[in-house]
Amino acid sequence: MAKTAGKKSVTRTGKASAKAPRRARQSAAKAAPPASQRVDFFKLVPKPRFVGKPVKRKEDVRLITGAGHYVDDLRLADMLHVEILRSPHAHARIVSMEVEEARKASGVVGVFAYKEISSLCGDVPLAHPGIPDLKVPHHPVLADGEVNFVGEPAAAVVAESRYAARDAVDLIRVEYEPLPAVVDPEKALAPDAPKVHKELADNLSFSWEVKGGDLDEAFKKADRIIQQRVRSQRLIPCALETRGVIAQYLTGEEQLTVWTSTQIPHILRTQLSGMLKLPESKVRVVAPEVGGGFGSKLNVYAEEGLLSALARLVAPRPVKWIETRRENMAATTHGRDQIGELSIAACADGTVLGVKHDCIADIGAYHQLFTAIIPTLTGLMLAGSYRFPAARTTLKGVFTNKMPTDAYRGAGRPEATFIIERIMDLVAAEFNLDPVEVRRKNFARKFPFSTPTGLAYDTGDYEKALNQALKLADYQGRRARQAKARDEGRLVGIGLSTYVEICSMGPSKGMAAGGWESATVRVSPTGSVEVLTGTCAHGQGQETVFAQITADVLGIEMDQVKVQRGDTGNVPWGVGTFGSRATAVGGTAVFEAARRVLEKMKKVAAAALGASAAQAARVQIKNGKFWAGKKSLSFAEVAFQAHRGLVIPEGETPGLEATYFFEPGNFTFPFGAHICQVEVDRDTGEVSIQGYWAVDDCGKPMNPLLIDGQVHGGIAQGLGQALYEEAVYDESGQLLTGTLMDYAVPKATHMPWLHCERTETPTDVNPLGVKGVGEAGTIGSTPAIVNAVIDALRPLGIKHLDMPLRPEKVWRAIKKAAAAP
Amino acid sequence: MIPVAFDYHRPRTLEEAVDILRQYGDEAKVLAGGHSLIPALKLRLAAPKVVVDISRLPGLSEVRRSGSGLSIGAGVTHHQLMVDPLIAKLCPLIARTAPEIGDVQVRNLGTLVGSICHADPAADWPAPLLALEAQVVIVGPEGERTLHINEFIEGMLTTRLAGHEIVREVVIPRAYPASCAYKKIRQSASGFAIAGVAVQLEKKNRKCSSIAIGVTGVAQRAFRARLIEKSLQGAELDEKTIAQAARQVTEEVNDFLSDLHASAAYRAALAQVLVQRAVLAALAA
Numbered sequence A: 001m002a003k004t005a006g007k008k009s010v011t012r013t014g015k016a017s018a019k020a021p022r023r024a025r026q027s028a029a030k031a032a033p034p035a036s037q038r039v040d041f042f043k044l045v046p047k048p049r050f051v052g053k054p055v056k057r058k059e060d061v062r063l064i065t066g067a068g069h070y071v072d073d074l075r076l077a078d079m080l081h082v083e084i085l086r087s088p089h090a091h092a093r094i095v096s097m098e099v100e101e102a103r104k105a106s107g108v109v110g111v112f113a114y115k116e117i118s119s120l121c122g123d124v125p126l127a128h129p130g131i132p133d134l135k136v137p138h139h140p141v142l143a144d145g146e147v148n149f150v151g152e153p154a155a156a157v158v159a160e161s162r163y164a165a166r167d168a169v170d171l172i173r174v175e176y177e178p179l180p181a182v183v184d185p186e187k188a189l190a191p192d193a194p195k196v197h198k199e200l201a202d203n204l205s206f207s208w209e210v211k212g213g214d215l216d217e218a219f220k221k222a223d224r225i226i227q228q229r230v231r232s233q234r235l236i237p238c239a240l241e242t243r244g245v246i247a248q249y250l251t252g253e254e255q256l257t258v259w260t261s262t263q264i265p266h267i268l269r270t271q272l273s274g275m276l277k278l279p280e281s282k283v284r285v286v287a288p289e290v291g292g293g294f295g296s297k298l299n300v301y302a303e304e305g306l307l308s309a310l311a312r313l314v315a316p317r318p319v320k321w322i323e324t325r326r327e328n329m330a331a332t333t334h335g336r337d338q339i340g341e342l343s344i345a346a347c348a349d350g351t352v353l354g355v356k357h358d359c360i361a362d363i364g365a366y367h368q369l370f371t372a373i374i375p376t377l378t379g380l381m382l383a384g385s386y387r388f389p390a391a392r393t394t395l396k397g398v399f400t401n402k403m404p405t406d407a408y409r410g411a412g413r414p415e416a417t418f419i420i421e422r423i424m425d426l427v428a429a430e431f432n433l434d435p436v437e438v439r440r441k442n443f444a445r446k447f448p449f450s451t452p453t454g455l456a457y458d459t460g461d462y463e464k465a466l467n468q469a470l471k472l473a474d475y476q477g478r479r480a481r482q483a484k485a486r487d488e489g490r491l492v493g494i495g496l497s498t499y500v501e502i503c504s505m506g507p508s509k510g511m512a513a514g515g516w517e518s519a520t521v522r523v524s525p526t527g528s529v530e531v532l533t534g535t536c537a538h539g540q541g542q543e544t545v546f547a548q549i550t551a552d553v554l555g556i557e558m559d560q561v562k563v564q565r566g567d568t569g570n571v572p573w574g575v576g577t578f579g580s581r582a583t584a585v586g587g588t589a590v591f592e593a594a595r596r597v598l599e600k601m602k603k604v605a606a607a608a609l610g611a612s613a614a615q616a617a618r619v620q621i622k623n624g625k626f627w628a629g630k631k632s633l634s635f636a637e638v639a640f641q642a643h644r645g646l647v648i649p650e651g652e653t654p655g656l657e658a659t660y661f662f663e664p665g666n667f668t669f670p671f672g673a674h675i676c677q678v679e680v681d682r683d684t685g686e687v688s689i690q691g692y693w694a695v696d697d698c699g700k701p702m703n704p705l706l707i708d709g710q711v712h713g714g715i716a717q718g719l720g721q722a723l724y725e726e727a728v729y730d731e732s733g734q735l736l737t738g739t740l741m742d743y744a745v746p747k748a749t750h751m752p753w754l755h756c757e758r759t760e761t762p763t764d765v766n767p768l769g770v771k772g773v774g775e776a777g778t779i780g781s782t783p784a785i786v787n788a789v790i791d792a793l794r795p796l797g798i799k800h801l802d803m804p805l806r807p808e809k810v811w812r813a814i815k816k817a818a819a820a821p
Numbered sequence B: 001m002i003p004v005a006f007d008y009h010r011p012r013t014l015e016e017a018v019d020i021l022r023q024y025g026d027e028a029k030v031l032a033g034g035h036s037l038i039p040a041l042k043l044r045l046a047a048p049k050v051v052v053d054i055s056r057l058p059g060l061s062e063v064r065r066s067g068s069g070l071s072i073g074a075g076v077t078h079h080q081l082m083v084d085p086l087i088a089k090l091c092p093l094i095a096r097t098a099p100e101i102g103d104v105q106v107r108n109l110g111t112l113v114g115s116i117c118h119a120d121p122a123a124d125w126p127a128p129l130l131a132l133e134a135q136v137v138i139v140g141p142e143g144e145r146t147l148h149i150n151e152f153i154e155g156m157l158t159t160r161l162a163g164h165e166i167v168r169e170v171v172i173p174r175a176y177p178a179s180c181a182y183k184k185i186r187q188s189a190s191g192f193a194i195a196g197v198a199v200q201l202e203k204k205n206r207k208c209s210s211i212a213i214g215v216t217g218v219a220q221r222a223f224r225a226r227l228i229e230k231s232l233q234g235a236e237l238d239e240k241t242i243a244q245a246a247r248q249v250t251e252e253v254n255d256f257l258s259d260l261h262a263s264a265a266y267r268a269a270l271a272q273v274l275v276q277r278a279v280l281a282a283l284a285a
């Protein structure tokens, strides 16, 4: 199915604008092995003992008891400590920097600025986004004469202790000449706006467009054209573990090792090799435990290059830098920050004919790895789960004197989903229709489904998920009770969102770099099993899922399987963990590698048991043993024979391991329906969530516990965006929400009880049938909650409010509505 | 935490603590629960040379009877005030305010006395303490003195406390009945009060024979809503009367705070709403 989807999409979207980057538009690709030759997991293992079961996470015992090791837990002999002097200005010229006093301070080994580092470490890199005329400014790891956002690294102190380093930072005297800062992306586009980068002509980093279908026709045929401006505010990812780096360069061995809190050790290794001009063979990157990333560790940071360069300067002593929370909030990538002007062509029966979306993305002061790519995803996903024939997004990426934006849980899909789900409610309100009916009217129903933006959705049944959610929430009864509450003057609202999103990133053709994933399954002579994966779990639970898959394929227990990830020194190669790719792409690689090991073990078993050709063709595993005819060998005995080397079957070599690189043929497109009920306090503007119901479909469930965990956490983050979170810079570019006392991430007490269910619509993009669920909760929840609040305020004539829906904003809207004639 | 280096003292007696403070004066800081001081040290907003930890001083971590009222020692945590039977009996307003503070971790370590010494205008305690006419007992090298809570807190993050003084306890001079309430709107990040109103009242027949209203979070410092109190004193407390009286909250002070989290106009509106709700809740209690 997916393959045809691909073909259709390619021809149908021939009309779509060629300006779209190639990487993003190619959703359909040649699928690796044709589905007919493919062995599906559930065919090979019809009755899995682990896959699909609510198996508890293998990693939790050590993480919950504090026995895991994060970067900060690593203490190497002779280690030095680094603290960074950061810009207090949003935009300033560095007139002079006096470091003598700091250099002389007790315990200080050295103080380094741009001129000491620049020959060792090049600019912070970005993935090629395939956008023509992209303007990329000079982005050094330490400021080169000018700082462009509050928190930008300007100098580094290396000292015997962290305290000495931190004290010495205060002794560096920098004379700054403040320059005018530009903070508002719309103002930044004005011809007379201050320029973030003097070497560039203006603040427009790039323009981009994606379109498909006949927009003129759609807007001509519409009964009404609805205009709306929507904002997805700037968010701070706030992973529980801040970033941290240790780097060590062994001069004799010519070996750089970098321990860092990252989602992408292999990509980082390649990029660091470029920055440092060292061949990759001399660079090893290790991600120890990583305490959350949400996209903010899907990057190559100045500090990673800086520490590597410092390690060479003080070699062979290791250097360590641990980010403080304040640094994390100011100088780790932010998310979202898009303004969209929408025009919606709609019919009175609720049918949407077309959408125009002019988007301004505030990308901050520089390009990080995927800064330019993220807002293009908003454009690509604009069709949502609907079949309107025409859509267009124009995008302007604009420099401002702020921290760069990049991936944050959902990365472009939450923005797109927010837009399209608000659109459905705007249309419903415009024509006084039930938002459920408007959605039904517009749902895509035939799969594979080609969007006007050039994507090919693999499988889906949007109405099924919606119907189940409506039942779960008792939607009809709820609407009746809402009517009663409204009669009593209460502001009760019900909101929906029927999202679809992109996971399993992705086919290499659709990605900025390779979209495959690798796995090695290796069995030792005593039968212990290692799985090496190129993915890099940082909370998702792949250690558990990959053990489930491997144990089921090999017919062993889960605790016989050890999953290793995050070390480029032992994992052959990999892409990493983001975009809900780890299980769908990385898990498939594990499955394929395990399957190959199994095949070889069957052959070894047959050879060792002296089986006939007929018996050898029908070796079976039962009760943990390999059976050929009436004779059997245990798993460990077969493993031993494979290594002992005396009964190696024809055409095989000794040893027992297989490596597989899986290239998916397409993305996958999970979906779901979220429903939320809120009540707004008329006097204070406070929103309280009275109920939350979610039905998500992520294809074949590998482990329901993990899915629930992902959905719950995702909803929490989506709720944060809807109601509380916003990175606020003042007009001079100071970050006002620079601590957790001012930036409101949702806490346990902010969370409602969540009622979650699932539908199961497998994908055929991979042999596991699995789609991905890492971002679903975040994507589905934000619009459901906002739609509920706006629904509550509808009797007052309020049609839209920008997020976050903090009490004062809601209170002001209520007051304004009351004062209106 | 990477603060500026400091010496840490843990004296065994209050006298010893006062002695250390006398020696170092403004260069020393008292440490109680640490939930205001440690964050300040961490951000290097405070850089004392000496930190004097009083959290384990004997006798200070208790709630005791004091005359017809009670005394809350400098080591008493928010959590203790939530569960202490004496507090519940003699001063239920305190017991009702305590659970509104922070989260479990903050309540387990933070202290009432530390809170008033820090004098954050968004802190909760000043509202009930004003309503209860609390007295602050201070010890220093020159002996002991007592200040009314209203005198003790001067303004935003400032008190009448001298650098070498320690607050030993807060005294609630008498017992209060159950007709009391504390209502608050939280700042969503910190949990502190954007507005908080404490009400302690007494009724005779259907009339209000006495009422005290403390308001926190909305102005430079917490205040008693005297105009509202006057309007309600002796009145029959029906919803309309309360609502009407509550409107005067904007006349009580002229320095409503405006910041990232709430404008002055919004804070004033919240104060008005919370006065109504707290009075009604106190009546129902």
Ligand SMILES: Cc1cc2nc3c(=O)[nH]c(=O)nc-3n(C[C@H](O)[C@H](O)[C@H](O)COP(=O)(O)OP(=O)(O)OC[C@H]3O[C@@H](n4cnc5c(N)ncnc54)[C@H](O)[C@@H]3O)c2cc1C
Pocket: B029, B030, B031, B032, B033, B034, B035, B036, B037, B038, B039, B054, B074, B100, B101, B102, B103, B106, B109, B110, B111, B112, B113, B114, B115, B116, B117, B118, B122, B123, B124, B125, B161, B165, B166, B167, B168, B190, B191, B192, B193
């Ligand atoms: C996450 C978080 C949430 C919070 N939420 C709330 C909230 O919702 N409402 C609220 O009201 N508060 C809140 N707080 C503040 C909390 O209540 C603090 O505990 C309190 O403000 C200070 O008490 P402490 O014992 O921790 O004092 P410390 O931090 O130890 O000291 C605070 C200051 O008072 C001085 N000091 C302390 N004790 C004495 C003494 N006996 N004599 C002289 N000086 C003294 C110290 O030198 C210091 O300057 C929160 C704090 C945090 C970290």
